[in-house]
Amino acid sequence: MISSVQNVSNLSMTRALGAVDTENSASSSAAAMSGAAGAANGMSFASVMGNMASEVVNSLKGAESMSFAGIKGTATTREVVDSMLQAEQTLQTAIAIRDKVVSAFLEVTKMQM
Secondary structure, three states: OHHHHOOHHHOOOOOOHHHOOOOOOOOHHHHHHHHHHHHHOOOOHHHHHHHHHHHHHHHHHHHHHHHHHHHHOOOOHHHHHHHHHHHHHHHHHHHHHHHHHHHHHHHHHHOOO
């Protein structure tokens, strides 16, 4: 299900998002920290956002696989719930960032030139 979202390079062909590596991180706080560290290291905004998107997709895929493991009986209920809550928090963070970016874009378009 989530594998169709994995290809982040479809979002922008001209902004070099195709070079995003897919690290396996399941924490949204780690995503925020990598974004802050990336800004300090001189990484571009597009690469930081691409890395965060990849981490969100990896978190959702991990929660999906953990739920399948719970259905099979190989994972405990606690592990499944923790994984799902972590994925939900990561998704809510991504939605909040998206909303802020859209809001900032709308503010810029309202400015008089």
